[in-house]
Amino acid sequence: MSPLSSNGSYVLDYESVSPLGVGKLSHWIGIEEGQVAAGELKRISTVGLPVTVGAEIQDDLSGFLESEHDVIRECSVLDRKLELLATAANLATGRFSEFLDAVDSARKGIILGMGQDVTNVEKIKKNINRSVILKPSDAFRFLEELNNNATRVNMVMNPIDVSSIYLANKFGAAAFQKTIVTACAASSQALGYAARAIRRGKADIVLAGGADSLLNVFGIIAFTKLGVIQQPKGDPRWACRPLDKTRNGTLLGEGAGLVLLASGAAVEKNGWKPVAEIVGFGNSLDGYKITAPDPNGEGMRRALKEAAREADLQPGELDYINLHGTGTRANDSVELEAVDEILGSEESPIPVSSTKDRHGHLIGAAGVIEFNTTLGAMENGKMPGTINLRNPIEVPGLKLFSEAVCKAKLDTCATNSFAFGGVNTVIITKKVE
Amino acid sequence: MDERVGGVFLLGSSFEIGGGIREDQQVPGLAKKVAAVGRGNFRISESDPNYPSKKDAKVMRNEIVASVITLKRIVQRLRLDPDELRDTPLYIATSIPAHSLEEEIDGLLKSMDDPELWVDQEKRNRLLFSMTNPMTGLKVLSNANSCFASENCGARGNNATFGDTSNAGFLALEEAWFDISERRSTYAIVGVGASCGRASQLSLRGFAGKNELQTEIEAAAFLVLGSRDRMEAMRDHVPIRIKHLEQKPLVPSIFKQDDGHSIFETGNDGDAFNIYSDPFGYYPATGRDQLNLSNDIGNFGAASLLCGIAIAQSHLNARNGVAAVCRDRDVYGREARVELEARS
Numbered sequence: 018m019s020p021l022s023s024n025g026s027y028v029l030d031y032e033s034v035s036p037l038g039v040g041k042l043s044h045w046i047g048i049e050e051g052q053v054a055a056g057e058l059k060r061i062s063t064v065g066l067p068v069t070v071g072a073e074i075q076d077d078l079s080g081f082l083e084s085e086h087d088v089i090r091e092c093s094v095l096d097r098k099l100e101l102l103a104t105a106a107n108l109a110t111g112r113f114s115e116f117l118d119a120v121d122s123a124r125k126g127i128i129l130g131m132g133q134d135v136t137n138v139e140k141i142k143k144n145i146n147r148s149v150i151l152k153p154s155d156a157f158r159f160l161e162e163l164n165n166n167a168t169r170v171n172m173v174m175n176p177i178d179v180s181s182i183y184l185a186n187k188f189g190a191a192a193f194q195k196t197i198v199t200a201c202a203a204s205s206q207a208l209g210y211a212a213r214a215i216r217r218g219k220a221d222i223v224l225a226g227g228a229d230s231l232l233n234v235f236g237i238i239a240f241t242k243l244g245v246i247q248q249p250k251g252d253p254r255w256a257c258r259p260l261d262k263t264r265n266g267t268l269l270g271e272g273a274g275l276v277l278l279a280s281g282a283a284v285e286k287n288g289w290k291p292v293a294e295i296v297g298f299g300n301s302l303d304g305y306k307i308t309a310p311d312p313n314g315e316g317m318r319r320a321l322k323e324a325a326r327e328a329d330l331q332p333g334e335l336d337y338i339n340l341h342g343t344g345t346r347a348n349d350s351v352e353l354e355a356v357d358e359i360l361g362s363e364e365s366p367i368p369v370s371s372t373k374d375r376h377g378h379l380i381g382a383a384g385v386i387e388f389n390t391t392l393g394a395m396e397n398g399k400m401p402g403t404i405n406l407r408n409p410i411e412v413p414g415l416k417l418f419s420e421a422v423c424k425a426k427l428d429t430c431a432t433n434s435f436a437f438g439g440v441n442t443v444i445i446t447k448k449v450e
Numbered sequence: 451m452d453e454r455v456g457g458v459f460l461l462g463s464s465f466e467i468g469g470g471i472r473e474d475q476q477v478p479g480l481a482k483k484v485a486a487v488g489r490g491n492f493r494i495s496e497s498d499p500n501y502p503s504k505k506d507a508k509v510m511r512n513e514i515v516a517s518v519i520t521l522k523r524i525v526q527r528l529r530l531d532p533d534e535l536r537d538t539p540l541y542i543a544t545s546i547p548a549h550s551l552e553e554e555i556d557g558l559l560k561s562m563d564d565p566e567l568w569v570d571q572e573k574r575n576r577l578l579f580s581m582t583n584p585m586t587g588l589k590v591l592s593n594a595n596s597c598f599a600s601e602n603c604g605a606r607g608n609n610a611t612f613g614d615t616s617n618a619g620f621l622a623l624e625e626a627w628f629d630i631s632e633r634r635s636t637y638a639i640v641g642v643g644a645s646c647g648r649a650s651q652l653s654l655r656g657f658a659g660k661n662e663l664q665t666e667i668e669a670a671a672f673l674v675l676g677s678r679d680r681m682e683a684m685r686d687h688v689p690i691r692i693k694h695l696e697q698k699p700l701v702p703s704i705f706k707q708d709d710g711h712s713i714f715e716t717g718n719d720g721d722a723f724n725i726y727s728d729p730f731g732y733y734p735a736t737g738r739d740q741l742n743l744s745n746d747i748g749n750f751g752a753a754s755l756l757c758g759i760a761i762a763q764s765h766l767n768a769r770n771g772v773a774a775v776c777r778d779r780d781v782y783g784r785e786a787r788v789e790l791e792a793r794s
């Protein structure tokens with residue numbers, strides 16, 4: 018192993034819960050085998066809605082929570098994000114604890130990127146006697162009663178940061194518990210700020226990641242009305258076609274991901290073997306409009322430049338980029354142009370892809386799941402393609418491909434996340450041999 | 451936290467508190483003023499010169515409107531040039547978008563009025579779809595404050611939106627402090643917009659236990675931080691150094707109510723003006739040199755610490771004060787402390 022930077026941020030381990038698989042191995046197998054999780058939604062009733070497809074985790078997750086506190090299990094029934102995050106945490110507890118137990122509580126931190134809370138009306142409904150018509154005041158009291166379990170976890174309307182407090186309790190992390198709520202860039206920012214916290218000496222080890230699910234009636238209605246998702250004509254597997262000239266919308270998904278980062282000093286002291294190092298973090302705002310990304314991609318360019326500067330990279334030096342690539346008209350061509358200008362190379366085009374056509378757009382959890390996909394690619398020496406790509410947008414300095422995976426030696430890779438409201442985040446990762 | 455060479459300065463601040471209280475109110479009379487006008491929601495007039503355009507206002511929650519107005523006031527007062535702020539970091543603390551969630555509850559309640567809708571799923575979904583405003587998805591966007599703040603002041607650099615207790619204010623301030631002390635930037639903007647209502651009441655239900663939470667009050671605040679060079683260039687302002695900021699390490703319990711009573715080293719601050727914020731009222735009552743935001747005005751939620759700092763700056767400027775200490779305890783019991791030092 019090459020010498021480590023004492024305040025560098027090293028990935029020790031990671032966990033993924035995605036529509037392609039519950040567990041990082043299952044997720045990676047889904048990627049390698051070219052699975053597409055798009056399909057008719059089954060957990061919620063979409064009858065009467067114009068869009069009925071999404072990328073859903075169909076596994077029963079209750080088995081992963083058997084060892085959890087009763088309150089967490091009960092509340093997970095109504096709070097999907099907590100359920101997804103607790104599943105990821107429980108899957109990884111054994112592995113993560115090996116590292117986390119070696120560090121003092123005051124030197125352990127938590128940073129999550131989380132999605133907006135959405136009350137699960139469908140499931141609450143099941144708790145209400147349908148034959149009784151409640152007055153509004155009675156209904157509010159009913160919801161209050163539903164929450165009154167004498168703990169800080171609610172059945173309905175948890176504070177957004179309850180998941181980071183949950184992880185802090187589970188792993189004894191006292192240094193800080195941060196919750197970032199920057200929509201589609203939230204968990205990427207969590208990774209970036211986790212790396213900064215380590216570099217600044219605020220913690221020796223940080224558990225970063227995020228969880229989100231917009232697969233509920235409200236999410237589907239809101240995204241349909243914004244023109245971001247469309248009902249596919251025919252086979253749902255083609256619902257999302259990132260980087261393709263025929264793209265017309267994204268695919269809503271759900272999931273959770275966690276990444277355990279440690280300082281170089283902690284890695285050396287404990288003799289740990291890291292997977293990779295976060296070497297670049299670029300972060301910017303469009304300051305354009307809430308309704309659309311800057312069509313010139315100026316904010317994206319600044320984030321890409323900053324990440325490349327921090328990683329000390331020149332154009333053409335990246336081995337692979339996992340793009341944000343939502344499959345929407347507004348994002349993909351602007352992103353490709355920006356990436357091409359800052360990081361592309363006509364002499365040796367950089368392989369790029371979006372994997373959202375397979376696992377969907379996980380919104381707040383998109384960044385961490387795509388970061389974990391990139392880590393899987395680096396570990397396995399196989400980069401994932403944009404599987405639904407048939408009519409690629411042409412960019413001279415980038416190489417678009419549609420294979421499930423292509424063999425490649427991947428030493429330095431990037432992950433892009435660009436959010437509603439014009440937040441642009443780029444993470445550059447280097448493999449540790 | 452050790453101070454780096456150069457220092458980090460609070461160049462200016464502004465705030466808007468429910469009931470119509472702004473930074474130009476004298477701090478000693480603040481509690482009385484709030485009591486007189488009543489606690490609770492923002493009182494913002496559409497005739498305010500900084501009121502957003504009708505188009506923007508359509509997709510803004512109340513606390514975002516208040517935040518934009520508050521931000522514009524400080525940007526104008528400090529005569530900041532948006533072009534110069536282009537790479538400036540912008541860190542935001544936010545409460546949960548309570549109003550949007552309340553609307554959802556209202557939808558639920560309306561649905562309850564017609565039992566048939568509970569049975570006929572298709573009818574209910576169609577009705578919900580037709581009733582939903584096309585802009586709802588943007589109106590509930592958790593990082594909307596950052597988007598509009600960036601658009602209105604020009605800051606487009608490093609950024610994050612932290613949620614959703616007053617601890618988020620400390621995290622936002624800390625990132626900005628680091629950006630300046632590490633010389634990534636010479637300016638940084640930190641802001642907060644916090645709403646309140648039935649949704650936050652529901653959300654906080656599990657925290658109260660035997661304790662009574664203080665009455666919630668809406669608040670927005672923006673702070674402009676700068677390097678020593680920036681401070682020295684602003685000759686008509688009283689320079690205030692952010693001398694120290696610190697968060698006490700804690701694993702907050704998720705299962706038990708907060709029964710702790712730490713007051714994070716009170717009583718050793720010499721001549722400093724002390725501001726406390728604590729939703730459970732553990733901190734001392736207001737005295738000659740101290741203001742207890744939560745007891746005297748209300749629970750500012752995510753805005754407690756940053757609003758407290760803005761109020762402290764107003765006080766130091768008005769009274770030629772020498773120092774202020776802002777202490778905050780959030781609903782999980784996490785405590786933060788920020789020391790300000792006025793320099794003549």
